[in-house]
Amino acid sequence: MSDIGAAKERKRELNLGGQTIRILPEELKAGGIIPQRQKGMVTVRFAAPGGRVEAKHMAKIAELADKYGRGYLHFTFRQSPEIPFVRLEDVEALVAEAGEVGASIAGCGKRVRVPTACAGCEYNPNGLVNTQDMARESYERYFGMDHSHKFKLSFSGCPVDCARARENDLGFQGQVEPYLNPDNCTGCSLCVQACQDDALYMDPSIEGPRTKRGMPVRIEEQCISCGDCIKACAFDAMLPQRTGNAVYSGGKHGKHPHVAYPIAEFVPEEKVYDVIEAVMAWYRENGKKGERIGVTIDRIGINSLRRALKDVIGEYLLQQEDIEKPRWRKVFFHGVADALPEYEQV
Amino acid sequence: MSEAGEGLKPAKSLDLRGTPCPINFVKTKLALDGLAEGELLEIIIDEGEPCKNVPRSVKDEGHKILEAEDIGGAFRLLIVKVA
Numbered sequence: 001m002s003d004i005g006a007a008k009e010r011k012r013e014l015n016l017g018g019q020t021i022r023i024l025p026e027e028l029k030a031g032g033i034i035p036q037r038q039k040g041m042v043t044v045r046f047a048a049p050g051g052r053v054e055a056k057h058m059a060k061i062a063e064l065a066d067k068y069g070r071g072y073l074h075f076t077f078r079q080s081p082e083i084p085f086v087r088l089e090d091v092e093a094l095v096a097e098a099g100e101v102g103a104s105i106a107g108c109g110k111r112v113r114v115p116t117a118c119a120g121c122e123y124n125p126n127g128l129v130n131t132q133d134m135a136r137e138s139y140e141r142y143f144g145m146d147h148s149h150k151f152k153l154s155f156s157g158c159p160v161d162c163a164r165a166r167e168n169d170l171g172f173q174g175q176v177e178p179y180l181n182p183d184n185c186t187g188c189s190l191c192v193q194a195c196q197d198d199a200l201y202m203d204p205s206i207e208g209p210r211t212k213r214g215m216p217v218r219i220e221e222q223c224i225s226c227g228d229c230i231k232a233c234a235f236d237a238m239l240p241q242r243t244g245n246a247v248y249s250g251g252k253h254g255k256h257p258h259v260a261y262p263i264a265e266f267v268p269e270e271k272v273y274d275v276i277e278a279v280m281a282w283y284r285e286n287g288k289k290g291e292r293i294g295v296t297i298d299r300i301g302i303n304s305l306r307r308a309l310k311d312v313i314g315e316y317l318l319q320q321e322d323i324e325k326p327r328w329r330k331v332f333f334h335g336v337a338d339a340l341p342e343y344e345q346v
Numbered sequence: 347m348s349e350a351g352e353g354l355k356p357a358k359s360l361d362l363r364g365t366p367c368p369i370n371f372v373k374t375k376l377a378l379d380g381l382a383e384g385e386l387l388e389i390i391i392d393e394g395e396p397c398k399n400v401p402r403s404v405k406d407e408g409h410k411i412l413e414a415e416d417i418g419g420a421f422r423l424l425i426v427k428v429a
Binding site: 125186188189190193194196213228231232233234235 | 393394397398401402404405406411413414415416421423
């Protein structure tokens with residue numbers, strides 16, 4: 001009999017802070033309890049949406065690792081702290097004690113996982129959007145919902161993409177479109193130096209009240225909307241025009257990595273949840289059991305998902321002429337963009 | 347030329363050509379720390395990466411850049427210390 005089977009014989013149900021969980025591997029995983037190779041041992045995973053954990057939760061988790069584990073924590077690749085080597089019979093007490101301070105366990109298996117995120121614009125100098133708010137809000141709304149397979153959400157604050165928006169089932173990535181206020185530009189060309197994407201050049205013939213050296217010109221199709229020019233500008237001349245989120249879907253890593261399809265750009269934060277719900281509804285309708293959404297998109301076609309999003313974010317959807325621009329081609333590894341199918345006009 | 351910093355004399359000058367990020371900014375910050383409010387610091391930084399980082403960090407520290415000038419392979423910045 002397996003360890004889990006043996007445990008099941010001993011006790012059929014665990015009361016985990018109000019949730020009753022029967023001890024079956026998939027259901028243990030639903031509750032963030034991962035069977036170990038050692039008999040009767042499990043790893044207990046805690047939720048840390050966006051990688052943020054309240055200090056009082058962390059202090060309690062650390063205390064519990066001493067009490068029930070082996071005195072250390074492990075951080076998963078999706079930012080969750082977990083306590084290895086917990087005896088199955090101690091899980092109930094551990095989870096209850098964690099629940100007393102409000103720390104809750106994560107889930108794994110075929111459902112919406114705890115969203116990951118970078119620090120975002122709250123305090124990271126590069127952050128363009130509030131990834132922490134979006135990770136927390138989407139955790140509150142969608143965490144644990146069942147799907148055909150796992151469903152991973154991530155939020156990156158800028159095109160550096162630390163949260164790997166292109167490697168998640170649904171990923172969001174902050175972006176900003178710059179514009180030049182010609183009245184403030186001194187023609188110093190610091191912005192041209194700051195741009196790593198050949199999206200700015202100096203035109204010495206452009207005149208303005210503060211410049212005798214011309215002004216920068218932006219090549220829209222090269223610009224990846226990172227905002228480095230805005231940050232470099234010392235004279236409040238290069239400024240943010242609009243800020244939003246690029247949307248990617250269908251990415252995953254694992255044994256068979258899959259790069260996400262680019263879906264939309266400059267989606268405002270208030271529309272992000274509509275996007276998540278529409279993509280999940282499409283996946284629920286079209287996904288086969290055990291199939292990640294990237295594979296579903298491959299099988300049914302990206303245009304089916306794009307059509308499903310038309311009413312939600314029609315004006316922000318990328319069209320064929322967009323994904324042919326260097327700005328979208330170069331954010332993928334060499335040649336990957338060549339494999340994108342034809343995007344129908346929707 | 348009609349730039350704001352023209353003709354103003356810096357209290358201190360630093361040639362940071364060949365000094366990589368972030369040491370160039372650290373030296374800039376230390377130099378600014380040694381100035382009185384309103385005094386000027388002139389720095390010369392390499393083109394490329396330093397131009398992306400140093401002006402931004404100077405701004406983030408609350409100081410004001412009066413002038414930035416491409417001097418060929420390097421940029422000259424004139425910074426006024428803000429307390």
